[in-house]
Amino acid sequence: MTTIEQALNQTAAQFAQSGSDSPQLDASVLLCHALQKPRSYLFTWPEKALTDSELSTFASVVERRLAGEPVAYIVGEREFWSLPLSVAPSTLIPRPDTERLVELALEKAPQIQGDILDLGTGTGAIALALASELPNRQVVGIDLQPQARDLAASNGQKLALSNAQFLAGSWFEPLKNGTKFALIVSNPPYIDGADPHLSQGDVRFEPRSALVADDNGLADIRYITEHARQYLVAGGWLLFEHGFEQGEAVRAIFQQFGYQDVSTQQDYAGNDRVTLGQFTD
Structure with missing residues (x-):
């Protein structure tokens, strides 16, 4: 017994x-x-x-x-921002550090009216957290993988968050010309393909396409930073989660493309985690 x-x-x-x-x-x-x-x-x-x-x-x-299989994949669920989210091997597992990105987006939201865009939405964690806190804003989440888009949409339906919608495609591709946002947030792939951590722990089971980027992990951040200018209203904000050693490099990318008030903020463990900047047109 x-x-x-x-x-x-x-x-x-x-x-x-x-x-x-x-x-x-x-x-x-x-x-x-x-x-x-x-x-x-x-x-x-x-x-x-x-x-x-x-x-x-x-x-x-x-x-x-x-x-070695992550607990979240075994049980099919992970809590993020006090929201129960279904997870699947087609998406990254939401992590507590990413809640810092949500906090900073919520700090900026009252400054400027308009919709919010979450790029590389995965389970929809960031988009749904923002939608739950800002019920009068429309939040759009985009993911390259249709399976991830479907999962995020399902999470939104279960949480009865009607102000969040999800699209499938590469970064800005699914958006109509002229679409503008007050905030664009993203937790994009930012790990260098040679990083030894990719063969350790839970990350071994997560989709590599959601983790790894070229140019020392900075390629997708650079692409989004350049093209986000077409989709931000004047005075809108762009915010990224990134690796703890990438703050300086990400700030340099923001400055290269003309963003103002660029800063890097730390996560709960005191590591550089989120860089943000304002597009002033």
Whole structure:
């Protein structure tokens, strides 16, 4: 007989030994998934014995995690900005650091009226966070992959956020000529293809096309920065998430294309994470 508490402790020990950063959390999330119960259930019934069927289901998802598969892909969901989002291997897993991009966009939004564009939207995390906080604004999310566009749209429907819409295509391609935005935000591919971190941890399972860019990870940032000028209203803002060592390079790209008030802001860990600039026409 194995109780909930025993299963959690044994699995957390396995995860810790395998190098997980959050072994106890991983174990509890996967057990909730296997039991189809909320986390409160685990704490309320620690002495409850698991059935053979429940143990078998739990063992199968534990095995996937021990093989390195991200918890978010196993359970099919990740919370971002307090919004439950479905995730899939066609998209990046939303990360807490990206909430800093949302915060900074929300700081700029009151300064200027107009719609908001999220490029490389993935699960729709950024677009939907902004749509939830700015119900009177229209938010458009674009992703190259139709599967990602469909997933983002599904997330928007589940959250009943009717002010968010999602399109498939390469960067600005799906937009009609003359379309203008007050804010353009993006968490684009920004990792150099030679970066050793690409072969480590959860990132091994994420779509490479959403991670890697040419020119030391700066090619997509450069492209968006140049072409965003056609789609920003005068006084509009462009904001990027980027790698913690890329702040100086990204600021130089903004300045090259004539943006004003360019700055780099840090994430919760004190690392350079978001660069923004204003297009003044």
